[in-house]
Amino acid sequence: MPELPEVETVRAGLARHLLTQPVIDAEFFHPCATRRSPGGEDHILDVLAGTRLEGVVRRGKYLWWELSERAEALVIHLGMSGQILIDPRPGMPTHHRRARFHIGEHDVWFVDQRTFGHLLVSPLVPTSDSKSAGWGSSAALIPEVVSHIARDPLDDHYEPAATARAIRGRTTSIKRALLDQSLIAGIGNIYADEALWRARIHPGRATATMTQRAVLGLLGHVRDVLAEALAAGGTSFDALYVDTSGRSGYFARELNAYGRTGAPCPRCGRPIVRESFANRSSHRCPSCQRLPAPAHLAKC
Structure with missing residues (x-):
């Protein structure tokens, strides 16, 4: 399973290419990708519609996208084999694709061979210590489903x-x-x-x-x-x-x-x-x- 260094490497790549970019559309190819999200694919599409990516944030092994003018975030857990690929080139492993996002000028693919990863929408709640939620954000707001996760050793507020x-x-x-x-x-x-x-x-x-x-x-x-x-x-x-x-x-x-x-x-x-x-x-x-x-x- 990807651990902190792997997930942070993915977060940094997403932030480098996608920050401030508008979400144009999204599509899903496998029900396992959205099985844990209340409202399923339709609710995810509703939440993403008309937004921009204001932040790509990580705490521990969890990623989430902060969306403009939304009190919810799209949480991404890579599971055992999840990958997020930007503008996949020929030969890259997209045959296990589970979702695709068109963000700005980029195609962003969620690929997952073992289907243990997932995408879900979660409301943002205040952090327990009133400090920024994780790497990539200055906001003291964290997705509710991630709020039980402790800070990691590379976090600025780790004690x-x-x-x-x-x-x-x-x-x-x-x-x-x-x-x-x-x-x-x-x-x-x-x-x-x-x-x-x-x-x-x-x-x-x-x-x-x-x-x-x-x-x-x-x-x-x-x-x-x-x-x-x-x-x-x-x-x-x-x-x-x-x-x-x-x-x-x-x-x-x-x-x-x-x-x-x-x-x-x-x-x-x-x-x-x-x-x-x-x-x-x-x-x-x-x-x-x-x-x-x-x-x-x-x-x-």
Whole structure:
């Protein structure tokens, strides 16, 4: 699933081409794309009619379009394989197209092979802290369906000390906490594994056994790895993630743990191991990220 660096790369591409442009029309090719939007396709078309794109905003893994003279936003979640392509060139993967928007002089395609992504209209509500909602907006308004999502480590209003205290207050494992979007947004399996490797922390470590200093140190690594991945255009393992021009990110070349089962740890040389974790996988170094004593392991 695209994580913060991938979604921010897409947001930046959309903003670069589409800001202030009028929405001319839209069409939908698959019902799954609008299945979660109240009123379905017709309501989306009504909301878009006669508007301009005043903002392309991101919080965590969520995108939304701020529309002129509207108290609603079009929210976009990419799911497992969603892509947004601007003016697709011949050969770009548009055969899984789900929606098309004509914005200004541009054709904007929502493409989704696995159909887990979606588009929906949501009313804008005030942010809980009265600060701007996310990257790409100065407004203290956020789509209601996104309002439960925490701020992410690259957000100007992110507070690491408060986040660390919230993490330590949970009865769970540290990796589960990193993946909990209500605690800290934008992190998925890839960047959780990378940050934990950098911090030398076992993913099963119980949050309640960690000091404030240790959690803050880990959150520093989270921020660093997200920033480095963003600079590289995100992480691409296949054609399921590309930016708005159809280009892949290249941070996969910099990964130290995720997806490197059997490869030597860049720090100590021991083979990276892959372990089952909450219906997915964790990758760690068995030497650098040692299994804690039973009392320090989370029960869930």
